[in-house]
Amino acid sequence: MSFNILNIGEHVLIDNSIVNCEYHSYPPYANTTLNNSDEIRIPIQTQEIYTLPTNSFLYFEGRLLDNTKKFSATLSFVNNFMAYLFDEIRYELTGVVVDRTLKKILINVRQELVLIRSSTDMNAIVTTNVHEKAHVELYKVMWRMPHVQVADIEKLRLLKYIENGRDLEIAFRSWELHEYPVLQQTTRHTWNVKATNQLEKPRFVILALQTDRKGINTKNSSHFDHCDLRSVKLYLNSDTYPYDNLIFDFVKNHTSILYEMYAQFQQAYYYKNCSEPSLTYKDFLLKAPLFVIDCSRQNESLKSGSVDIRLEFETDKNVPENTTAFCLILHDRLVKYNALSNTVKIV
Template identity: 45%
Template structure:
């Protein structure tokens, strides 16, 4: 037993000499308007970088349409994601991870992944979860805001792959949304607003290693060995306008063996998009009664939930939500939302399909959702399906060649 190894000597790790955060700016550093494509390159390849611990720093202002400061407008929770239509990460000239509709995708993923102990840190990233309105307030007199958004809250690649990248060019691309409406909430329904982005910087840690470790890495580099990057990607699908029925069937996609779902998260939103006067950071239960995920002929969950929101009978749905962290991160469950907050902010369905029958281990996998509600789906209701699946990238530091499986 380790407690009996009384002769063990103290160990000190000197393999890392320094960690320096370097700032990288977009090609064009003065145009961050709606529909613009913002590209931030790291062109120097002879580096040891640590993308998992990098973050995006952004400065801006929340203003009225005429450019003056608003007294009533606020930013929705995780407003940073809603400023963009798509974000993607390229390594070695190839896209290794991308997130579409990052506002909704990263909000849902964050709500199942974060815990209450992280709330203060998350405020620095533009998050604010509370029992009143869950809105992010800007500076009262100037409308200014500034946040640091960790890359691991935006990409599955950065969340899962915690090692350094050797000798590869990297580039972060942010495509601005065509409107700022989804990022703003205003109680004054006669006022329109806009967000002005003044500055965007990608802060990337450069790892400086000891001579001994540098020699090991150089020898690895010289061999031309292929290195593997494994992570879980977050893939978003949207059903933009649901029919007014109580039973719905959605054939989401067909997936390869490698990219078959490990987890599926389903959320509904009623008439919240592209409206300054509705909080786009909230989701709706739509009186969901039962929901099933079909992977070919396999069904998750096996039993019916038989939810009844009119009688506050949603404990099974919350249990599915609160068990996510133990299964996904292999750690003790510490859900961010209490049952009451879950009902108000995000009554979402988290389906764990990580343990699968052998019948799913060959051929393509058809992904289909069925759900039943106790009343007709309301007008202007959208459904979101986030599929968390495995992805493997392989690269050769010597040649810079990168391939995805």
């Protein structure tokens, strides 16, 4: 501290390696329709550019109509409704499916965003009229991608790196959702979610339960239910997370540790110094009681073999009828691409 305030001769550093960064809009292929169940492909064919996909976003224009194709005052969107308008969203590099990148530019690579419209828009809306049907009419979709223009000295450095023919490594964090359509009406449940390899073992696992909401227009599909869940355990082969046997009680409001696990996710996942959760404690309990398990710290010496992912959870009462379980797995993925040969492969 003393050195900093006494260093009056310190030079001011000016970063001029990037001379410009501006957004360009990319539309879908010509004659693409934006209706239910349609596939929407948005390509970036130009390869002689530097792009920053981590800062890109989707721009939509549309309107919410009732079954008579008119505006209705009783219709409204659910939280994060755009996610419910699509069954699948894929990001592809030269045809290889990847997810989100680290904060680095991509050089000389063909990119494509693929969106599959949901067969129905019912999960994206909520209404007070049980007989009312809704339709979301999209008439414009654009992919807004930053183009980065670098200084000449940086351009020469990047070109030399490309000419060497080296494979460039990109680390991705993949989000993979699994669904257990209908849980048995018991108090103990075991879910063998999947088996994976050591390179793509989970870093975070999020469990959510939802009772009788999907496809019902008077219920909010973006909300989840606690179903009187009392304990959750994640098994990665023989390793268990969390270590302690945590017991929750939603009736007695013994759920502070559960909220703390949710709040700490933001800090651990985004490498932030402090956590700023999107949901208050009250909203968390009423709207989205998510069970977030941090398993990011593991033995990394094993590079081969499979990892069996299993969830075991108990409830105080039998799970209600028509209850669905969702498991969101966040795992690492490493991709190598060669800017000279324009090839991409998943490690």
